[in-house]
Amino acid sequence: MECYDYAINNSTIPWNIIPCDKSYYRNYLIAQIVLKTLKEMNPVLPV
Numbered sequence: 001m002e003c004y005d006y007a008i009n010n011s012t013i014p015w016n017i018i019p020c021d022k023s024y025y026r027n028y029l030i031a032q033i034v035l036k037t038l039k040e041m042n043p044v045l046p047v
Helices: 002-009 023-041
Strands: none
Touching: none
């Protein structure tokens, strides 16, 4: 447990703790995180 605590609290990359009890809710939360990240990145298609 100490390893997980260290990895999450001392990491330079963002971590998102997602509950896994309900797969549809987990998928929804992950989709929301991906959508937010893509909007922040503002990707454009090459011309």
